[in-house]
Amino acid sequence: MAKKILIVDDEPLIVKGLKYSLESDGYETDSAQDGEEAVNKFFAGQYDLVLLDVMLPKIEGLEVCQRIRERSNVPIIMLTAKGDDMDKILGLEYGADDYMTKPFNILEVKARIKTIFRRT
Helix, strand or coil: CCCCEEEEEHHHHHHHHHHHHHCCCCCEEEEEEEEEHHHHHHHHHHCEEECCCCCCCCCHHHHHHHHHHHHHHCCCCEECCCCCCCHHHHHHHHCHHHHHEEECHHHHHHHHHHHHHHCC
16 A cells, blocks of 8 residues: 655645656645644644645744644654754754755655655
8 A cells, every 4th residue: 555645734835746656656645725724734644754844824833843743653754945954953853753944855754755655
């Protein structure tokens, strides 16, 4: 059965690009445009990994990460424009398994996903 990834980002072009690339590699994907939708979808569905932006409408990504982490050990990769060291540290402290800054290379994103799936 294909691994299912929840993509959480408010930029439609990023979501579209990630969905296309990940689905081409055989992953199932779902997406959410804001933090509230992400939390609702995550707890209503079954996901193997979450790609999560930090700057989101309604509920910011760090809080989404924290809410997921309170009840689940599903791997979370932060994909965000916030690249300061403090932002990275906060993301990891809030429970992210990995942290990548935009712009990102899709091949690196896929390599990091494969690495996480090898470990879980």
